[in-house]
Amino acid sequence: MNSEYRQIFDTTNQGLVVLDRNLTVTDWNRWMEMHSSIRADEIIGRPLFDFYPSLQHKQAFTRAVKCAFSFGSFGYFSQKLHHYLFPMRNPHAGIELFPRMQQHCTLGPLRDESGQINSLFIAVQDVTEFVLYEHRLIEMTRVDSLTGLYNRRFLTQRLEEELERSRRHGNPLCLMLMDVDHFKQINDSRGHLCGDQVLRSLAQTLRDMFRKSDILGRFGGEEFVCILPETTLEKACILTERCRTSIADIELFYQNTPFAITISAGVTELTVNDSADSLIRRADNAMYQAKQAGRNRCICTPPPPPSP
Known part of the structure; x- marks a missing residue:
């Protein structure tokens, strides 16, 4: 990755993870380091499941990975259905309601110069504040102040x-x-x-x-x-x-x-x-x-x- 793309990769306000076909981590940006408390040099070169074994049992995740490698499909993990993909501490208020960061995640294929899919990416967006705001609006409609x-x-x-x-x-x-x-x-x-x-x-x-x-x-x-x-x-x-x-x-x-x-x-x-x-x-x-x-x-x- 050239220096310009590396700057974007490490400064973007969302998590970015790159996995090879064996689901070994090949890249892990600073956002992921900060919110997971796992350093890039700890996880790069290691299977993702070593750090997040619960993902092995998520059928939606397994299905999305297979479709990405087989058909070049994208997978989406909405907060309303999945709450989060990576269990991370909620960095905002409302920990009593949502102890874990609420996430919207996208998974997709990465192609090499020959067009072959040899890796995939996962983008992780923190939507906790939006979920908290939505929760408070709902509470206002049903709770006596x-x-x-x-x-x-x-x-x-x-x-x-x-x-x-x-x-x-x-x-x-x-x-x-x-x-x-x-x-x-x-x-x-x-x-x-x-x-x-x-x-x-x-x-x-x-x-x-x-x-x-x-x-x-x-x-x-x-x-x-x-x-x-x-x-x-x-x-x-x-x-x-x-x-x-x-x-x-x-x-x-x-x-x-x-x-x-x-x-x-x-x-x-x-x-x-x-x-x-x-x-x-x-x-x-x-x-x-x-x-x-x-x-x-x-x-x-x-x-x-x-x-x-």
């Missing part, structure tokens, strides 16, 4: 999906609605900043109590909802009562003054005749009954008998 829980729009969508899944597999499904008691008084007497603190504290308490498979969110105002897949009414009522007592035991502080909150909750179970709206309506009616009965309690409403 105050509590960090799912918002009403996303909850409604998920409820429809869980109803369909429950019917398809014959598994139980319950819905729980809860509302902070006397929340208007908190806002009026202590201010909206205190009200916001109450909602954030409540969200964190609830988040710690539910399973990862449960779908918890803020339905609006001081009202929260949890979709409980594969949960019978009996178990849902036990869980709701545990939430209620745990929340009543929380000691909150605002301007160094302690205070407590309680919730009223309604729980119901899916029937074959239910729609998302009817399930929500029945849970909401149960919650209203809990309010009417004195608050700080949960009402579990059995599903109505099936229509004749």
Whole structure:
């Protein structure tokens, strides 16, 4: 490689790897050195699989290599399908979401002066920042900004999906609605900043109590909802009562003054005749009954008998 091309090869802002027919590394640019922590003089002359054995088990990679050498074809490894080809540390923010660098990779043939394909190249593009940005945009459309829980729009969508899944597999499904008691008084007497603190504290308490498979969110105002897949009414009522007592035991502080909150909750179970709206309506009616009965309690409403 002449000096002009070598400068481009080593200063381009993407990884470049050259392999011979035995998949031995014949070139490894500075970008690859920096992000892989493998020096060129360590890897050049060695089989790529010595350093990245997982590539041997990627069928898409093996197929792309064979097509490149046999037919001169190009192969593409999109981030959405493969996430990455070379496992490298994420050099950006969001390591908790994406510990590995997200990559878009291109693999293609290299021909010699006689037109024979004796080697191939792999170009590695770091797309982690774009993926993080895309992830944040998606989160903004489905997460409540105050509590960090799912918002009403996303909850409604998920409820429809869980109803369909429950019917398809014959598994139980319950819905729980809860509302902070006397929340208007908190806002009026202590201010909206205190009200916001109450909602954030409540969200964190609830988040710690539910399973990862449960779908918890803020339905609006001081009202929260949890979709409980594969949960019978009996178990849902036990869980709701545990939430209620745990929340009543929380000691909150605002301007160094302690205070407590309680919730009223309604729980119901899916029937074959239910729609998302009817399930929500029945849970909401149960919650209203809990309010009417004195608050700080949960009402579990059995599903109505099936229509004749």
